[in-house]
Amino acid sequence: MQAIWKIGDTEIEHYPALAGKREADVVVIGAGITGLTTALQLAEDGSRVIVLEALSVGEGCTGGSTGNLYSPLAKGLSAIRKKWGDDVSRDIVTSRIETIDFIEATIERFAIDCQFHRRPLYRLFTTADEVQAYELDEERKALLEAGLEVEDIEQHVLPFSPLQGLKINDQAQFNPLLYVQGLAKAVSAMGVTILEHSPVRDVDYKQGVVKTDTAAVTARHIVHATHTPKGVDLLQTGMLPSREYGVSAKLNGEAYPEGIFWMLDPFHSLRSYRYAGESYLMVIGEKHKTGEGKYDYYQRLREYLSQHFDVQEFCHQWSAQQYSSADGLPYIGRMHARDNVYVATGFAADGLTWGTLAGRIIADLIHGRDNTWHAHFDARRITPAKSAGGWVKENASVTKHLVQDYLATGKLKEFAELAPGEAKVATLDGEKLAIYRNESGELSVLSAVCPHMKCLVHWNANDTTWDCPCHGSRFDTRGDVIEGPAYHALERRDPPVDS
Structure with a gap:
């Protein structure tokens, strides 16, 4: 099944793949909300821009998002306030308010039909213990200090009964896939070259060359709008x-x-969507570290909706990737030691708004303009005290997987061990293999070593993919890269003829 946003893309524009050699002022890797916002801002200043997309416009993280636009943060503003203080919290909210206004103005400017609506945001608990009351009070203080108007929830806002909560008005929702497809059409008309099905395989930073399998783009500036930088x-x-x-x-x-x-309690995000006279209710949740999933998360979400609503039928299912920074703020700006290379990452669950802001910041940096918000999000910032906990946690996880996964991988006696629909990582003749047999009995055999930094991939039964638990690269059952920092596919191995 696919994301709900796909029901509205019946008349989309298609763009060719990169062929031959091209030159540009700026090459943007990624045609999601970050990359296309960057392209829009640059095109308006007269830059020659080429956008390279591995899949189709918006079909990465943007097309898998919730379609929610909000000025606070999903994790809560109180944690940011404690770590960064009131001034930074206030600037975060102000920058995100301005960004949502920019998205709304862009929709009106280009007449993008993406079902944009202003909606309230609710933070709700279904229980009323003292710990949750304290957390809610701390969040209320942080939101008020940041300049937002906050209402306490005293009436029923859902069929089941939240016992305490907060309401923040004037937030927004839209169809993110239709928005970026409309944005792509607009920037293409402005002279931006968009090239789909053109996965980047290498970047020569010294020469300013971005390479695909068969072609290349040379540019003065390179933008990684890929949710996490490609490569190491x-x-x-x-x-x-x-x-x-x-x-x-x-x-x-x-x-x-x-x-x-x-x-x-625990976190679930609910929202409705209406398209072509049909209404849908969606729930998003069941977050876990990439490569460490254990359950049927789609079934858990279906059970959640069934417990709280009178469900007629389930229609769509999908998943998306997030990258959370060590200090709680996104990284936006120039890459370390490379003045002409730009990154935008660490958006956590708040990527639609952060991605749009990132596109505007990066365009300003390329054209040498001051940007009010860049200093808070500078990708070159060093915040050891604020980042220590996140840095230690993530690197301990990477080390664990590098060591334990290699030691714990069992040997495979024969391929017949795998039943249809089953997958496993196993050792055969000294090599770590990722093996999957589909429901028809066809066998796929790949190297289990992620080409990014040599961790072993894990099987994701929910999405039928191989996911790297170290830095989030993901691969399909043919080994091709779906997303993440890896440039190259998992190496393929020939299964035995009688497998």
Whole structure:
């Protein structure tokens, strides 16, 4: 099944793949909300821009997002306030308010039909213990100090009964896939060259050359708008990659709740979506570190909706990747030691707004303009005190997987051990292999060594993919890169003829 946003992309534009050699002022890697916002801002200043997309426009993390736009943060603003102080918290909220306004203005400017609506945001608990009351009070203080108007929830806002919560008005929702497809059409008309199905395989930073399998682009500036930088980068040592899941459903005769509903015990995000006369309710949640999933998360979400709503049928299911920074703020700006290379990462669950802000900041940096918000998010910042906990946690996890996964991988006696639908990482003739037999009995055999930094991949049964638990690279059953920092596919091995 696919993300709910795909139901509206029946008349999308298609773009060719990169062929031959090209030149540009700026090459942007990634045609999601970050890359296309960057391209828009640069095109308006007269830059020659080429955007390279490994898949199709918006089909990466943007197309797997919630479609929610909000000025606070999903994890809560109180943690940022404690770590960074009131001034930074206030600037975060102000920058995100301005960014949502920019998105709304862009939609109006280019007449993008993406179902943009202003909606309230709710932070809700279904229990009323003292710890949660304290957490809610701390969040209320942080939101008020940041300049937001906050209401306490005293009435029923959902069919089941949250006992305490907060409401923040004037947030927004839209279809993120339709938005970036509309943005792509607009920037293409402005002279930006968009090239789909053009996965980047290497970047020669010294020469300013971005290479695909058969072609290349030479540019003065290179932008990694890929949710995490491609290749090996220092920022990856302190970022936590994680996955989150979504399902949608139609209800039996119930009113569909309108707004952004964050249920905090445990976290589930609820929202409705209406398209072509049909209404859907979706839930997003079940977050876990990439490569460490243990359960059927889609089934868990279906059970959650069924417990709280009268579900008629389930319609869509999908997942998306997040990267959380060590100090709680995104990294936006110039890459370490490379003045003409730019990154935008560490958005956590707040990527649609951060990605748009990142595109504007990066365009300003390229054209030598001051940007009010860049200093807070500078990708070159060093914050050892604020980053220590996240850095230690992530690097301990990487070390664990590098050591334990290699030692714990059992030997494979014969390929017949695998039943249809089963996958495993095993050692055969001294090599670590990722082996999968599909429901039809066909066998796929790959090297289990992630080409990024040599960790072993893990099987993701929810999405039928091989996921690297170290830095978040993901591969399909053919070994091809889906997302993450890896440039190259998992190496393929020939299964025995009688397998």
